[in-house]
Amino acid sequence: MLTKKHLIGAITIMLAVSVAVVLAKSGVRRGHSLPPADxxxxxxxxxxxxxxxxxxxxxxxxxxxxxxxxxxxxxxxxxxxxxxxxxxxxxxxxxxxxxxxxxxxxxxxxxxxxxxxxxxxxxxxxxxxxxxxxxxx
Incomplete structure (x- = not known):
């Protein structure tokens, strides 16, 4: 039986996965980028x-x-x-x-x-x- 805690947990996980997928597809990367040279x-x-x-x-x-x-x-x-x-x-x-x-x-x-x-x-x-x-x- 689903409780309120389970429902909130499932929604949180779905939201986290959605954000990760959107960031991965948009090309946003973590870490240091290479600085442009003059x-x-x-x-x-x-x-x-x-x-x-x-x-x-x-x-x-x-x-x-x-x-x-x-x-x-x-x-x-x-x-x-x-x-x-x-x-x-x-x-x-x-x-x-x-x-x-x-x-x-x-x-x-x-x-x-x-x-x-x-x-x-x-x-x-x-x-x-x-x-x-x-x-x-």
């Missing part, structure tokens, strides 16, 4: 993590074409270059990467040349503020 202070050779959605291409020329399409709002050109040049969208936390170099593009855009660890081929990542975080040793 793009201007990053140096070649440093180990970084990508902490925000961005784009990467295997060559600097491909990254420049992709950026030109984005600025021109040319969605068809962007999609064509994206697939033809084997570019990719990096979502969430990715890495670690070792910084190989930098390139300044038009209108203050900064591209960052990286290679994954263990050594992988060089890729160029669109370096916007808040995209990178220094990897903890």
């Amino acid at each position: 793009l201007a202070s990053l140096r070649a050779g440093e180990a970084v993590m990508v902490i925000r959605t961005t784009y990467a291409c295997p060559s600097l020329a491909a990254m420049n074409r992709l950026h030109e399409d984005a600025v021109a709002h040319d969605e068809i050109g962007f999609a064509n270059h994206f697939s033809r040049e084997h570019c990719e969208k990096i979502k969430g936390v990715a890495g670690p990467f070792r910084i190989l170099g930098f390139s300044d593009g038009p209108a203050g855009v900064r591209y960052v040349g990286v290679a994954g660890e263990p050594p992988q081929p060089e890729r160029w990542i669109f370096g916007a503020p808040g995209v990178f975080s220094l990897r903890k040793p």
